[in-house]
Amino acid sequence: MENFNLALVDWSRAQFAxxxxxxxxxxxxxxxxxxxxxxxxxxxxxxxxxxxxxxxxFWMTLFGINFAIGVxxxxxxxxxxxxxxxNYSWFVGDIFGAPLAIEGIMAFFMxxxxxxxxxxxxxxxxxxxxxxxxxxxxxxxxxxALWILTANAWMQNPVGMHFNPDxxxxxxxxxxxxxxxxxxxxxxxxxxxSAYTYSALFVIGVSAWFLIKNRNVILxxxxxxxxxxxxxxxxxxxxITGDESARQVFxxxxxxxxxMEGLYRGESNAxxxxxxxxxxxxxxxxxxxxxxxxxxxIPNMLSYLAALDPNAFIPGVHDLVHGNKEHGIxxxxxxxxxxxxxxxxxxxxxxAKKEGDDDKAxxxxxxxxxxxxxxxxxxYDDPHDLIPNVPLTFYSFHTMVGLGVLFILxxxxxxxxxxxxxxxxxxxxxxxALLSIPLGFxxxxxxxxxxxxxxxxxxxxxxxxxxxAVSNINTTSVIITFWLFxxxxxxxxxxxxxxxxxxxxxxxxxxxxx
Numbered sequence: 121m122e123n124f125n126l127a128l129v130d131w132s133r134a135q136f137a138x139x140x141x142x143x144x145x146x147x148x149x150x151x152x153x154x155x156x157x158x159x160x161x162x163x164x165x166x167x168x169x170x171x172x173x174x175x176x177x178f179w180m181t182l183f184g185i186n187f188a189i190g191v192x193x194x195x196x197x198x199x200x201x202x203x204x205x206x207n208y209s210w211f212v213g214d215i216f217g218a219p220l221a222i223e224g225i226m227a228f229f230m231x232x233x234x235x236x237x238x239x240x241x242x243x244x245x246x247x248x249x250x251x252x253x254x255x256x257x258x259x260x261x262x263x264x265a266l267w268i269l270t271a272n273a274w275m276q277n278p279v280g281m282h283f284n285p286d287x288x289x290x291x292x293x294x295x296x297x298x299x300x301x302x303x304x305x306x307x308x309x310x311x312x313x314s315a316y317t318y319s320a321l322f323v324i325g326v327s328a329w330f331l332i333k334n335r336n337v338i339l340x341x342x343x344x345x346x347x348x349x350x351x352x353x354x355x356x357x358x359x360i361t362g363d364e365s366a367r368q369v370f371x372x373x374x375x376x377x378x379x380m381e382g383l384y385r386g387e388s389n390a391x392x393x394x395x396x397x398x399x400x401x402x403x404x405x406x407x408x409x410x411x412x413x414x415x416x417x418i419p420n421m422l423s424y425l426a427a428l429d430p431n432a433f434i435p436g437v438h439d440l441v442h443g444n445k446e447h448g449i450x451x452x453x454x455x456x457x458x459x460x461x462x463x464x465x466x467x468x469x470x471x472a473k474k475e476g477d478d479d480k481a482x483x484x485x486x487x488x489x490x491x492x493x494x495x496x497x498x499x500y501d502d503p504h505d506l507i508p509n510v511p512l513t514f515y516s517f518h519t520m521v522g523l524g525v526l527f528i529l530x531x532x533x534x535x536x537x538x539x540x541x542x543x544x545x546x547x548x549x550x551x552x553a554l555l556s557i558p559l560g561f562x563x564x565x566x567x568x569x570x571x572x573x574x575x576x577x578x579x580x581x582x583x584x585x586x587x588x589a590v591s592n593i594n595t596t597s598v599i600i601t602f603w604l605f606x607x608x609x610x611x612x613x614x615x616x617x618x619x620x621x622x623x624x625x626x627x628x629x630x631x632x633x634x
């Protein structure tokens with residue numbers, strides 16, 4: 121690792137994380153609110169009740185503000201692959217670029233075409249055509265998420281590829297394996313249902329504010345019924361997809377699962393930590409590192425959730441680093457050795473090809489292929505460098521899960537009291553709903569922290585460490601652009617929030633918001 125500019129790696133990661141964090145403020149609201157709007161407009165078209173048109177237009181305005189800024193930050197993210205992560209783009213660009221290209225050509229084109237009709241076509245096209253445009257906008261925005269999340273899932277579990285030793289690039293051999301891998305399917309479903317949950321919390325929270333202020337009561341009550349029903353269904357499905365996602369992590373990223381549960385020593389009949397506080401942050405000098413100030417555990421539950429077997433052995437950090445012969449787990453020490461063999465064999469192959477030594481090239485290539493599955497490990501000497509930040513991953517995961525349970529209760533109670541027309545009397549619930557808006561954002565970001573911090577130090581699991589993926593650029597330029605982006609995005613966020621608050625405060629359902 122001594123040949124790598126770790127400061128450049130850290131600042132490049134920070135810049136990408138900053139952009140992604142701001143981008144994900146807007147995207148979840150876009151994904152879910154688009155469907156909530158489509159449902160509301162469907163009710164309007166079916167009933168002909170003009171109040172539903174006013175309700176639809178109000179939420180459509182808030183959707184439009186988020187959509188515009190979300191697109192801007194998303195474009196910057198894609199540019200960063202070329203500017204800051206050119207080695208990554210070279211190594212896997214043939215695979216990673218395909219979903220992003222489809223997203224740009226198909227999904228974004230679909231969104232931009234129909235969103236214009238959705239916003240400006242109210243009096244220019246028929247009700248049904250306008251409704252179709254609204255639904256197609258919602259579908260288009262979610263198709264964008266499909267392709268981007270497919271690309272991210274491939275980084276977590278690379279499939280459908282072949283390494284070309286002559287170009288030193290990974291090439292796609294089966295697009296359908298990439299698109300329909302269990303990791304990709306579950307990542308897409310879990311992420312969009314979490315976005316739907318956040319969107320529903322946003323609609324409920326804003327509606328709760330109206331009810332607290334005793335304004336736009338009809339809009340608030342009707343919006344609450346739609347959003348709480350939509351949110352409850354989404355959050356329940358999110359539990360199912362999250363459960364399956366955890367099993368995929370167990371199969372393909374066991375170190376991430378160990379970090380998610382703070383599991384340092386593997387166990388059969390492993391308990392699930394429902395709540396826990398670390399006593400000490402683990403270090404290489406403290407291999408046990410399973411000290412808790414407080415923990416609440418559910419016996420056997422982790423083994424069952426991960427392997428559908430309450431007696432299953434779940435490897436911990438120590439098992440993965442040092443190996444566990446009893447359970448057939450090879451050590452990171454061995455994988456590092458094989459990785460170094462693969463790196464040297466590839467260099468020998470290239471040299472032999474250049475010299476015209478076909479026999480040596482054949483033997484080197486054979487040796488490379490036999491060890492390629494551990495290629496990325498060869499860039500490390502100390503296997504402890506392959507351990508992610510366990511406390512950060514653990515706390516992020518449990519924050520996400522705990523808030524998810526809270527949101528289900530919020531949806532249940534909001535739906536029940538809205539249907540019973542008792543919601544205005546439940547001031548405490550209205551305040552909980554309002555405060556759930558920032559909590560929803562926190563849960564979203566916590567989920568991404570689990571996904572991304574939990575897989576470190578990999579940019580492509582097992583094949584490409586983050587430290588090899590960065591562009592060979594000046595660290596100072598990355599630092600400067602980091603702060604420029606931080607200021608720009610913060611200004612955009614403040615402007616967006618101010619515009620949203622003005623739209624909310626100035627809306628009056630009696631005059632349609634004018």
